[in-house]
Amino acid sequence: MNFQTGSAFASECDRSDHLASFRDRFFIPVTSDGKEVIYFTGNSLGLQPRRTGEYVQTELADWARYAVDGHLNARNPWLSYHELLTEPMARIIGANASETVMMNSLTVNLHLMLVSFYRPDGKRRKIVIEKGAFPSDRYAIESQIKCRGLDPNECLIEVNPRSGENNIRHEDIESVIGTHNDEIALVMFGGVNYYTGQAFDIARITKAAHAVGAFAGFDLAHSAGNIDLYLSDSDADFAVWCSYKYLNGGPGGIGGVFVHSRHSESFDICRFAGWWGHDKKTRFLMKPEFKPLKGAEGWQISNPPILQMAALRASLEIFDDAGMHSLRQKSLRLTGYLEFLINGIADERIEIITPSNPQERGCQLSIRVKNADRSLFHEITRRGVFTDWREPDVIRVAPVPLYNSYNDVYQFAEILRESLAKM
Numbered sequence: 001m002n003f004q005t006g007s008a009f010a011s012e013c014d015r016s017d018h019l020a021s022f023r024d025r026f027f028i029p030v031t032s033d034g035k036e037v038i039y040f041t042g043n044s045l046g047l048q049p050r051r052t053g054e055y056v057q058t059e060l061a062d063w064a065r066y067a068v069d070g071h072l073n074a075r076n077p078w079l080s081y082h083e084l085l086t087e088p089m090a091r092i093i094g095a096n097a098s099e100t101v102m103m104n105s106l107t108v109n110l111h112l113m114l115v116s117f118y119r120p121d122g123k124r125r126k127i128v129i130e131k132g133a134f135p136s137d138r139y140a141i142e143s144q145i146k147c148r149g150l151d152p153n154e155c156l157i158e159v160n161p162r163s164g165e166n167n168i169r170h171e172d173i174e175s176v177i178g179t180h181n182d183e184i185a186l187v188m189f190g191g192v193n194y195y196t197g198q199a200f201d202i203a204r205i206t207k208a209a210h211a212v213g214a215f216a217g218f219d220l221a222h223s224a225g226n227i228d229l230y231l232s233d234s235d236a237d238f239a240v241w242c243s244y245k246y247l248n249g250g251p252g253g254i255g256g257v258f259v260h261s262r263h264s265e266s267f268d269i270c271r272f273a274g275w276w277g278h279d280k281k282t283r284f285l286m287k288p289e290f291k292p293l294k295g296a297e298g299w300q301i302s303n304p305p306i307l308q309m310a311a312l313r314a315s316l317e318i319f320d321d322a323g324m325h326s327l328r329q330k331s332l333r334l335t336g337y338l339e340f341l342i343n344g345i346a347d348e349r350i351e352i353i354t355p356s357n358p359q360e361r362g363c364q365l366s367i368r369v370k371n372a373d374r375s376l377f378h379e380i381t382r383r384g385v386f387t388d389w390r391e392p393d394v395i396r397v398a399p400v401p402l403y404n405s406y407n408d409v410y411q412f413a414e415i416l417r418e419s420l421a422k423m
């Protein structure tokens, strides 16, 4: 990609960006002097679509008007409301609708998937994960190992980056899987690591896991709405994600689950059941026998939060209008531009630890700050830039193609340069 220094280049990119107008469909926070902030924390909490309020208000109004009858008679009947999310969500993750369901929240869904896909049996009882996985994932996995009466010290295997390297090599993942071989029950990776921004090859890891007879699961918290996903084709057994990061579903937003179609009628495996996973046609006969739905919906437990789903609908509509593939194309260029400008600063106090290969990352770049000096982070924050500090020494910066501009990136790089010069 060809990039140039100077603000004229950023303006030219914004003028020729056919996705530029999508920014107007979001509320952009403003500083105390009324200037729009540079919002680079869509990887933590996505911005609010302007139409979210309208979607939520519709359900509040129908609740006021119809009360319990809203389950059947609301404009969008609540009984089947989650189905409105299924197809748009399936398009974003590259799955069939029957493999996709929105329910609960991320870590809860991870537990439910571990109940079904972590099935220790004899010596096959290990779980392989990435070193530096999101803490919640690690807690969930460790607790599941303990709940089966097993020892995490023996059963939890982490794949490390090589010494002196920041990212994990796929050949090392394959070699760890090969070494532990038929002792592995499950391989569980992030789609994009929240800290380094490294994107893992889901199909490749799945292939290695399946070759030794293990299941493969993925946490897509930092992938869904960020990179192109082909979950069905990748053959992964399951995936979980949240909707409040790149998917702009709002704080505490509803989570998502993918279960590959080959498991759609695996009714004999261990599942935690609840009435929402029961056959829709007979659910309200309230019979004691549990008759699970086919596909991912069969893992539902509770009736889901309508207001959160309404909020997410407003955002998924925007994704459909923009198209995930087009967003990714812009994202590759936007983040490439950010990398180009940061590298141009050439200051030894900062280092990008995210892979430089665009295919091995999403929109986020993680900047390691020498000596863990937080004053740089405080200074750019003071200048109206939203990034975040992750212990021990990283600033995460995520330009989101839906609402960030090339000018945002240019301004940020200038602020970064000036802040470093001041330090």
Ligand SMILES: *Cc1c(COP(=O)(O)O)cnc(C)c1O
Residues within 6 Å of the ligand: 105, 106, 107, 108, 134, 136, 137, 190, 194, 219, 221, 222, 242
């Ligand atoms: C954000 C994130 C979570 C958060 O979990 P919740 O259950 O939604 O609170 C978990 N795992 C990963 C990888 C994340 O990035």
